[in-house]
Amino acid sequence: MGIKKILICMCMALGVVCGAGAVELFSPDEPVQDGINVMDMSATFRDIYHKLDTVRWGGKNIAVAIESLEKLNPDAHVAVTDERVVLVWRDAIVANFPRPVPRDWDEYGQITTALVLKLRQYDPVYRKMNESEIYRAVVGALTRGIDENGNYIFSLDALRAQDRRLLTSLGITGARDDQGNYRVSGVYRGSPADAAGIAAGDLITSINGTAIADMTDADISAAMSGLNSGTVKLMLSTPTGARPAVIRRATIVSADADVIHRASAANDVDILEIVIHVVSDGAVSIVNEALAKYNPGGIILDLRASVGDDERAAAKLAGLFIGPSPVMRIVETAGSEVEVIPGGAAATRAPMVVLVSNMTRGTAEAIAASLYETHRGVLVGTPTAGVARLKTRIDLENGGALELLNKSIKTGSGRALDGRGVFPMVCLSNIRSDVQRDAFFLNITNNEFRATDFNVKDDVPVDDIRRGCPTITSGADEDASAAAVAVKILTDKKIYDKLMNLEN
Numbered sequence: 001m002g003i004k005k006i007l008i009c010m011c012m013a014l015g016v017v018c019g020a021g022a023v024e025l026f027s028p029d030e031p032v033q034d035g036i037n038v039m040d041m042s043a044t045f046r047d048i049y050h051k052l053d054t055v056r057w058g059g060k061n062i063a064v065a066i067e068s069l070e071k072l073n074p075d076a077h078v079a080v081t082d083e084r085v086v087l088v089w090r091d092a093i094v095a096n097f098p099r100p101v102p103r104d105w106d107e108y109g110q111i112t113t114a115l116v117l118k119l120r121q122y123d124p125v126y127r128k129m130n131e132s133e134i135y136r137a138v139v140g141a142l143t144r145g146i147d148e149n150g151n152y153i154f155s156l157d158a159l160r161a162q163d164r165r166l167l168t169s170l171g172i173t174g175a176r177d178d179q180g181n182y183r184v185s186g187v188y189r190g191s192p193a194d195a196a197g198i199a200a201g202d203l204i205t206s207i208n209g210t211a212i213a214d215m216t217d218a219d220i221s222a223a224m225s226g227l228n229s230g231t232v233k234l235m236l237s238t239p240t241g242a243r244p245a246v247i248r249r250a251t252i253v254s255a256d257a258d259v260i261h262r263a264s265a266a267n268d269v270d271i272l273e274i275v276i277h278v279v280s281d282g283a284v285s286i287v288n289e290a291l292a293k294y295n296p297g298g299i300i301l302d303l304r305a306s307v308g309d310d311e312r313a314a315a316k317l318a319g320l321f322i323g324p325s326p327v328m329r330i331v332e333t334a335g336s337e338v339e340v341i342p343g344g345a346a347a348t349r350a351p352m353v354v355l356v357s358n359m360t361r362g363t364a365e366a367i368a369a370s371l372y373e374t375h376r377g378v379l380v381g382t383p384t385a386g387v388a389r390l391k392t393r394i395d396l397e398n399g400g401a402l403e404l405l406n407k408s409i410k411t412g413s414g415r416a417l418d419g420r421g422v423f424p425m426v427c428l429s430n431i432r433s434d435v436q437r438d439a440f441f442l443n444i445t446n447n448e449f450r451a452t453d454f455n456v457k458d459d460v461p462v463d464d465i466r467r468g469c470p471t472i473t474s475g476a477d478e479d480a481s482a483a484a485v486a487v488k489i490l491t492d493k494k495i496y497d498k499l500m501n502l503e504n
Contacts, residue, residue, distance in 0.1 A: 025097070025110045034120060038113050041131060044398045046109030048139060048152075051394045051402055053103070057148055058331050058389065058408030058418065066100070066108060068145020069115055071240065072137060073123055078115070087115055089122050112138065125239050132400070133201065133239070139402060140240045149387065149405040151197070170224050170232060170247050172198065180213040181205050181237070182220060192247040195278055195307050203237040209473035231304065231475030246359035246475070248275055248305040256283040259290040262487075269491045272296035272350075276317070279308025279363045284316045291320065291347045298490035299350050301371070304357040304381060304482070306364030309391035309405065314363035315340045320347040322374045326412025328366035330390060337410065351496055352377030353486040356424055357478070358471045361385035362405075368422045369411040372455060378499045379424040380485055383466050386421035415455070420462055423454040425499060426489075427469035432481045441488060444495050 031039045052064045066085060070078040077088040080099060087095035095118045100107030116134055120127045129137065132154035143150030171191020174184040182204040187193050205212055207223045215223075223232050234245045248258075256278040262271040272294050276283055301321075308314060311330060318327045319342025330338040354377040356368050365388040371377045389405035396402065408418040431440045443449040454465045472478040489496050 025114050034117055036113075036117070036131065036134075038117070040398070041116070041134070042106075042109040042113045044109070044135060044396065044400075045112040045138070046105040047397045048135070048142075048402065049108045049112075050105045051396065052142065052150075052404075053105075055392065055394070055404055055406050056332050057146065057406050063146075064142050065145055066111065068142045069112065069138065071141040071144050072119060072126070074241070075122070076119065085111055085115075087118055094118055094122070129201075129239070135400065136199075137239045143404065144240070149389065151403045152400060153403055154400045172204075172224055174204075176212070176217075176220075177203070182212050192277055192305070193245075196245045196247050196305075198234075198236065198245060199238070201239070204234050205237050205242075206235040208233050208475050231479050233473065233475045233478075246305045246357065248277060248302075255286065256280045257286040259286060261290075261294050261296070269297040270294065271298045271300060271487065271490055273300040273302065275302040276306040276364065279306060279317055279367065280310055280313050281316070284313055284320070287317065287320060288347060296348070296350050299348070299352045299377075300355065300483075300486045300490070301352055301377065302355045302482075303360045303364045303368055304355050304478070305359045306367075307361055308363040309389070311340050311363060311366075311390060314367055315342045318342060318367045318370045319344055321352065321376050322346060322370055325370065325374050327370040328363070328388075328412055328417075329410040329414055331408040331410060332406070337414075339412070341412075351490055353489050354379050355482050355486065356381040356384050356422060358382055358385055358466075360422070361387040362389065363409070365417055365422055366409050366411065369415075369417055369455075372422060373411060373413055375500060378426060378489055378496065379422065380426040380482065380489070381424045381428045382469050382471050383423050383462075384421040386417075386419050386462065388418040388421075416458070423465055424469070425451055425453065426485065428478065428481050428485060429470050429472050431485065432472070432477060437481075437484060437488070441492075441495060444498050447498075449498075 026033075026038045026042060028039060031037050049064060065080075067078045067080055070076045075090050079086045079088065083099050085097045085099050086093055095115065097111050097114060100111055116126070116138065126134070126137070132152070135154070136152040139150050139152040171188035171193040172184055173186040173188075174182055177183045184198060184200055184202045184204065186200055187198055207215065207220065210219075212220065230248070232247050234247065236243050236245055256276070258275040258277070260273040260275070262273060272290060274287055274290065311328065315327045322342070323346035324342055324344070326339055326341050328340050330340065352371065354368055354371050356379060360368060360381075361384065365384045365386075368379065368384060372379055387405070388409035390407035390409065392404050392406050394402040394404065411417050431437045440449070454460055472481070489499060
């Protein structure tokens with residue numbers, strides 16, 4: 001046994017790993033430790049750091065920091081000094097490595113692997129992870145550390161189910177665990193849950209504001225699937241922390257949009273409800289066909305749980321309603337912006353209500369903003385996510401890939417959208433009851449409704465706006481309120497015209 005190896009073993013016995021000089025933490029003679037091929041993992045992390053270093057983040061000059069690995073667990077803290085990288089678990093130092101030379105990705109890869117091995121000793125969640133899941137967690141921590149969204153994808157990920165034939169489903173399979181939470185065992189590819197980034201192993205702790213422990217199996221089953229599409233709000237516990245997810249149950253999982261034709265007797269207005277799950281060419285085709293078939297008198301465009309990163313599809317979808325007007329501007333570097341404009345004429349000029357929420361994100365936010373800026377519809381709901389970014393895919397040497405939301409989106413007129421969002425003219429969370437809605441519409445009729453257009457109030461902090469128009473906890477409550485308000489606006493021309501004039 002060499003001296004270097006003896007010293008390492010002695011320090012590890014104390015719960016600390018020592019080292020000096022160049023970082024060489026692993027030997028090819030011992031490639032497997034704790035069930036992981038540390039040489040392969042170090043090489044993959046080296047590739048990940050190198051590729052992340054080449055990315056341009058929406059015009060911002062941002063470096064990926066190894067300190068961001070502390071986001072893997074709230075009990076972990078990674079401190080980097082001039083000479084050392086120290087891992088603190090709660091109040092105890094559990095690992096201590098030489099600081100890697102800047103841009104020496106080999107050293108970064110080895111230290112990251114060593115930190116993961118140490119974390120597996122203290123966190124049972126990471127101990128159960130396979131290598132693909134570890135890469136995903138680390139990439140998530142690194143990209144959250146620079147306030148961006150990123151994901152690791154393994155090309156042969158067998159955890160995703162392949163069936164696309166489920167009807168009216170979130171696209172999730174799973175069961176209760178010993179603690180009473182619902183553990184996801186599989187996600188149907190192309191389903192709403194897949195688009196929301198839910199993965200096998202995630203825990204669902206509440207549905208529509210009700211803790212899973214307080215729900216019967218029948219309640220859970222009804223939320224996961226049903227005879228009609230609907231909004232379901234989940235709280236997830238994932239390896240990278242707790243987060244909410246809002247999902248629209250899809251009538252057909254493989255479809256990126258649902259269309260519901262409502263023949264209304266009120267004022268002879270036929271209403272076409274269009275629910276966009278994913279902004280894609282498939283959604284454009286579905287919407288275009290429906291507009292031609294029904295020629296509606298009013299349109300409800302539901303973007304409340306819409307996602308998407310295809311700017312061309314977004315332009316075509318918005319173009320069906322606004323024609324050749326700017327939809328968005330894409331920012332990849334500080335010195336350039338690309339304007340995206342549809343090529344054809346609008347397919348309809350019917351009055352519109354556009355539903356938005358805190359889960360409206362990506363190109364869906366740009367579509368909502370374009371409909372607002374061109375005065376094509378009344379925005380109803382709660383503020384959008386402010387995550388208006390486009391995705392870049394970067395292939396890795398191990399066959400996997402990085403998906404990074406690194407391109408920032410502005411509105412067609414050049415206003416900031418990423419980091420801010422779109423704000424509705426009608427705040428749905430403030431008119432949820434029948435009494436509140438009646439008073440709201442009466443105020444409009446009597447010219448007593450005064451609304452502040454926060455889309456043009458750049459000096460008002462976003463958090464203040466969101467507090468004044470909070471999200472709605474229950475998906476069923478939100479669906480009912482959204483439908484009642486949207487139908488009333490579209491079937492009462494006087495109310496519609498007055499609300500539209502607020503945006504002029």
